[in-house]
């Protein structure tokens with residue numbers, strides 16, 4: 460297992476905490492809605508083997524192929540689906556099951572997506588302005604930039620990036636798009652670097668804009684909301700749900716939905732405050748620094 464783990468480019472975050480809250484037992488059916496290359500899934504499979512079932516979903520076909528290879532060595536049955544996790548009803552129907560004992564979502568993009576320059580997720584690497592997790596989908600980040608008006612772009616950067624310089628950036632993007640066309644990640648990052656003041660912040664000035672475009676291209680918040688409106692109906696009594704989010708917009712949706720389900724007497728919240736990674740993990744894997752884990756149990 461370790462050999463394979465070392466070769467993977469995405470390091471699963473907060474693995475111990477995920478297992479503590481999910482509490483996988485032999486024979487259980489667990490749904491991993493963001494299976495990625497299978498880092499968390501393989502650990503869960505250790506807990507549910509030999510006769511459990513791992514149902515994995517990912518909207519990135521290439522990553523799903525890697526998961527298939529990786530998980531086939533785990534010694535436990537699994538079924539993988541190329542789908543958006545918001546289509547969970549249909550996936551579970553195809554898997555031939557309605558009730559699950561556990562659910563995991565590890566939100567956002569995978570390091571595999573960030574590290575491949577041709578996917579266009581990273582402002583640090585020259586690549587096309589793509590950012591689609593599902594490459595069979597039509598709209599790319601470039602399409603959005605071409606199509607949106609200055610006002611719409613400003614709103615998008617405000618809403619999904621919480622970007623305080625959204626107006627200035629939107630104006631600069633529209634201007635360059637009209638004059639030269641914006642086709643690459645570095646070109647977009649350079650526009651942002653040019654127009655916003657260099658503060659003392661440690662994060663790169665393009666971080667929020669890239670986050671906002673990625674969320675919009677992949678309809679990330681819509682998928683999460685749709686999923687959260689359905690998933691409790693598929694959770695058996697006592698089933699646990701664990702969700703790891705990476706920014707406040709996602710975390711707010713998870714927190715509010717869990718609270719709503721608790722008020723309805725459907726969930727017991729297991730994490731009054733979100734669980735965050737320890738110092739040792741942050742030092743090993745800087746990408747996990749903004750992770751927040753929330754969990755609830757179906758009652």
Ligand SMILES: C[S@@+](CC[C@H](N)C(=O)[O-])C[C@H]1O[C@@H](n2cnc3c(N)ncnc32)[C@H](O)[C@@H]1O
Nearest residue numbers: 471493495496497498499517518543544565682
């Ligand atoms: C942070 S990675 C998950 C990594 C995984 N837990 C592991 O240990 O390898 C998130 C994954 O979720 C997928 N994803 C994001 N939003 C999705 C959605 N709405 N439906 C299905 N997959 C999604 C991405 O393509 C990506 O592979």
